[in-house]
Amino acid sequence: MNAVTEIPTKDPPAPPPRRARPRRPDPLGPDSEIGSRLRELYAEVEGEPLPARLIALLEQLDEAERRGSE
């Protein structure tokens, strides 16, 4: 009676084979010597305190703009 049509078990098709070629690591990524050196170099400069004149300039521009828009 219960010739149940079997619910096909969802057998997902085998996942597509991963790219045959393993993905090459990002040549400038975190694992690359050159990449990490480059970032190290920049980190030196980026770590320097910003010159006061640049910060003052932004403050002035902002200030001027707020006054001007009133």
Next chain:
Amino acid sequence: MSDSPPSFKSAMLAALPALRAFAMSLSGRHDVADDLVQETVMKAWAKQDAFTLGTNMNAWLFTILRNLFYSQMRKRGREIQDTDGVFTARLGVAPSHDGRLDLADFKRALGELPPDQREAILLIGASGFSYEEAAVICGCAVGTIKSRVSRARSRLQATLGISGAADYGPGAASSTPVVTRAIAS
């Protein structure tokens, strides 16, 4: 209308360290770099309506700064000079913690790259832009950036005698080896 987007100033502020580093890599000097950044800030401020908040502020600022730099170079009627090794002149040499490679050697090798290659590899490898963003910043094709980066990397690897963890196959980036214009020693 309400006043200007409150985050414009802070977004600029946040971008300044990276912008300075880029300016330094172009000019090779702190004072010139800071002048460039200052001019960029003023210019960007004046043009802020042209900037859409939420888009990549860094890429926008880098583009402005780069244009300023090269137009100044042209006005002065001289070739874009190779700085003496990008940061080498000014920065102290950090000891290498892992002994893999001396940072001073690395800086020297970087300084010996043609400026366009150095710029490309720094935009991608140090500033962290995508190839597409770097192409916009430099006003050139994505493929050009890729091939510059690829040549820069090869030269650095050759100079430094490293292959790195990321030795990669040929042709990944550049389709045609354009090495004709090799080393302007």
